[in-house]
Amino acid sequence: MQQIILRDGRVAELRVAKDDAHDRALIRDLAARVSAESLYFRFMHVVKEVREDLITAMIGDGGPNALGLLCMAGDELIAIGNYVRLGSGETAEVAFLVDDKIQQKGIGTLLLEYLAETAWNHGIVRFEAYVLRDNTPMLSVFRASGYELVSKIESDTVHLYLSLSHTEKFRRLREMREKRATVASLKPFFEPSSIAVVGASKDPTHLGHILLKNILQSDYTGTVYPIHQTASSVSAVRAYKSVLSVPETIDLAMIAVPAAQVSAVVDDCLSAEVRAIIIVASGFSDRGPEGAALEQEIARKIRGAGRRMIGPSSLGVLNLTEAIHMNASFSPILPVGGSLAIASHSGALGIAVLEYANRIGVGVSSFVSLGNRVDVSGNDLLQYWEDDPDSKIIVLYLESFGNPRKFWRITRRIARKKPIIVVKSARTASAFSLSKTRQSTLAAPDAAVDALFRQAGIIRVNTLLELFDAAALLSYAPLPRGRRVAVVTNTAGGAVLTVDTILREGLEFVSPVINLGFEALAESYREVLPQVLRDPSVDAVMVIFTPVSATDQEGVIKAIAEAVQEVRQEYEQLGQTNELKPIVANFLTPGNDFVHYICAGSMRIPVYPFPEHAVRALAKVTIYAEFCRTEPGVLPVFEAIDTDQVRAFIRRNLREELSFLPPEQALQLLSLLGIVTAPAKQPDARTLWLEIKVDALFGPLITLHAFHDFGATSDEVWQIKSVTRIMPLTDLDAREMVEAVLNPWQLQSGSARGLMSMLMRFSVLIEAAPEVAQVTCRRIELSEEKAFAVEFEIGVQAVPAR
Structure with a gap:
């Protein structure tokens, strides 16, 4: 089954119809429930009872020639969409x-999207539909879908033709619809007007008691209902025996009872029409097959009722905005409100993250412990936070990907507006085997993860410490305009270590180091810093300080703050705030184990415990700033490539299993794509080659390899450079791949442009033809003006590999 979210936030499920008594009965029951007008619009004549032959046509054969797609709300069928191929051609008629x-x-709209995707994978390239002119809602579905549409009015009927190719308009509208529905479904978690704590206890050691206490002590602006079978009140708040007894509809239920009791509590919640559920209890898929089965049973109930769930094994949710101010979690720490939105796969680490954020003074807007992620996922939260005005930086601790291609699409859209910092753990086989997600998730190849993060503009960090080092800088400092870093210090030793780290992290050192010595320190920093901050050859400043006497530090802090305020006020008066530069600092003093800040008016300067931490944070932020300054890539359009012709050519040469096109057909296919080919001239030379494979998690991946030699004849001086990207490729992706493997002197040549064109044409092939499962170009030759595919192999199969 495929979970979908409706426009009003409710959840339903899609599944393929089966030709059995059960599904036939579901369709007959739906037809009996709908109005006579709905039946008339569907069959275009008066229908009193849907005949069995019509039901057979609606069910179809599973996709190759006809498909019925059922939309289920629990055990009830609420909609069916189907297509039927017309003859043996590439057109199918669709109806709902x-x-x-x-x-x-x-x-x-959702049925149309999923039907179109399946039809496309079976070689159907267009839909036809006949819609009565009075059927305004269905006409709106087609017209708002984003598919290229042609319509003809025939008497009282509108004859529609839809091309199923995914245009940029279609992608944009689909993403907008998905985000709108997802945000609506998550509002009860983040903005509840009422919360029920099921399992609230008088025992202060009980989880239900802790949860209730934290909600009450967080100054939550809504209403809280303790649920306790026998107590009349808990923590001086009137208690109710069940959610069914509560006198108002509950937005959010927090379930803190043993796993064996959860299913019955969920039944009560659904009967009471509770809008959202968080299960904090453990003992489900984390405890073996029986627990996993119970978890799935509960998930089916909740989805069937059109509701959403976080957990099980969730430690809860925080929303620290002024309008809500809710700590519905087990976190003993209530951080200050701020701009950081945090999601964590690990509850315990999530609580540690909140504690660290509070310690270093980085404010939090919201926090979610995802638990077992049976329903609500990180992808859902990203869409909620995308337009949330209180969440300006998004932080994720991930152990696995549920749907990495969806994650890629969403983050690629968000990252230019808001920085996304991610710790991706379980990077090794040993670590993945320990992850609680291992039983339900495939291990993600790290090269693919790295490609995803680079293409999306995600700031990837390796540790939680690096995460907060970057967040501390992003929270209060402007983005750097370049890689040039000046160093102002009073210690040569710290400067040496700093400059080494600057160069190692790919930044540029602006020489010389400005060494202030050990006399009149406060005055020296006050005088020199404004000059450095105004210097147009400097993009960021690193300040290092080692105290000589016990009274030095306070004076230096004041001097730095005054210097920064002076320059800021100057730029504000000139209307040049975009000229402001980030400053990072390191005070080599004992006892400073955490990042802290120097307050300089509206700016705050992060002070790191070690100079390497400061430089690494600056390097991460600088790379992100470069991403933001780069124009977004666009998907290529080659007017000379007839994608319908390419698809038809491949489908004429399909086999049931994976097979490789004969050399002459592979050559013909590349010719259709406009890829230049040539016979091998130097059989023993291999300098460039590429591979396209379909990963089970990430879909099609393209990897470009290059051999580089360093002037000697020994094999040991050859080095392989490889770069991987997720497809489809934009022009920016292709350019970055070429820049990663070619020598600098090659980048301005026609061959570099030819190689970029080749990569994008292969990307068009993969997008146009899902039957392409594998491409290997074992050798690519570069001339002064062109790139030639020399040895190539193309694997195809009838069943789509995605």
């Missing part, structure tokens, strides 16, 4: 029947 009570909630 939606329960009257759920119409205009986005179901028709």
Whole structure:
């Protein structure tokens, strides 16, 4: 089954119809429930009872020639969409029947999208539909879908033709619809007006008691209902025996009872029409097959009722915005409100993250402990935070990817607006084997993860300490305009270590080091810093300080703050705040084990415990700033490539299993793509080659390899450079791949442009033809003006590999 989210935030599931008594009965029951008008619109004539032959046509054969897609709300069928191929061609007729009570909630649009995707994978390139002119809602579904649409009015009927190719408009509208629905579904978690704590206890050691206490002590602006079977009150708040007894509809239920009791509590919550559920109890998939089965049973109940769930094994949610101010979690620390939105796969580490954020003074807007991620995922949270005005920086601790391609699409859209910092753990086989997600998730190849993060503009860090080092800088400092870093110090030893780290991290050192010595320190920093900050050859400043006497530090802090304020006020008066530069500092003093700040008016300067920490944070932020300054890539469009012709050519040469096109057909396919080919001239030379493979998690990946030699004849002086990207490629992706493997002197040549073109044309092939499962170009030759594919192999198969 495929979970979908409707426009109003409710959840339903899609599945392929089966030709059995059960599904036939579901379709008959739906047809009996809908109005006569809905049946008339669907079949275009008066229908009293849907015949069995019509039901057979609606169910189809699973996709190759006909497909029925059922939309289920629990055990009830609420809509069906189906297509039927017309003859043996590439066109299919599509139609829908939606329960009257759920119409205009986005179901028709979602059914159309999923039907189109399946049809496309089976070689159908266009849909036809006949819609009565009075059927305005269905006409709106087609017109708002984003597919290229042609319509003809034929008497009282509109004849529609939809091209199923994914245009940029279609992608944009689909993403917008998905985000809008997801945000609506998550509002009860983040903005509840009422919370029920099921399992609230008088025992201060009990989880239910801790949870209730934290909500009450956080000055939550809504209403809290303790649920206790026998107590009349808990923590001086009136208690109720069950959620069914509560006198108002509950937005959010927190379930803190033993795992064996959760299913019955969920039943009560659904009967009481609770909008959202967080299960904090453990003992589900983390405890073996029986627990996993119970977890899935509960998930089916919640989805069937159109509700959403966080957990199980979640440690809760925080929303520290002024309007809500809620600590519905087990965190003993209530951080200050701020701009950091945090999601964690690990509850315990998530609590540690909150504690560290509080210690270093980085404010938090919201926090979610995802637990077992049976329903709500990191992808959902990203879409909620995308337009949340209180969340300006997004922080994720990930152990695995549920849907990495979706994660890639979402983060690629968000990262230019808001920085996303990610710790991706479970990078090794040993670590992955310890992850609680290992039983339900495939291990992600690190090269693919790195490609995803680079293409999306995500700031990847290796440790939680690095995460907060970067967050501390991003929270209060402007982004650097370049890589040039000046060093102002009163200690040569610290400067040596700093300059080494600057160069090692890929930044540029602006020489010389400005060494202030050990006399009149405060005055020296006060005088020199404004000059450095105004210097147009400097993009960022690193300040190092080692005290000579016990009274030095306070004076230096004041001098640095005054210097920064002076320059800031100057730029503000000139209307040149974009000229402001980030400053990072290191005070080599005992006892400073955490990042802290120097307050300089509206700016805060992070002071790191070690100079390496400061420089690494600056390097991460600088790379992110470069990403933000780069124009977003665009998907290539080659007017000379007829993608329909390419697809038809491949489908004529399909086999049931993976097979490779004969050399002459592979050559013909590359010719259709406009890829230049040539016979091998130097059989023993291999300088460039590429591979395209379909990863089970990430979909199609393209890797470009290059041999580089350093002037000697020994094999040991050859080095392989490789770069991987997720497809489809934008022009920016292709350029970055070429820049990563070619020598600098080659980048301005026609061959570099030819290699970029080759990569993008292969990307067009993969997008146009899902039947392409593998491409290997064992050798690519570069001339002064072109790139030639010399030895190539193309694998295809009838069943789509994605």
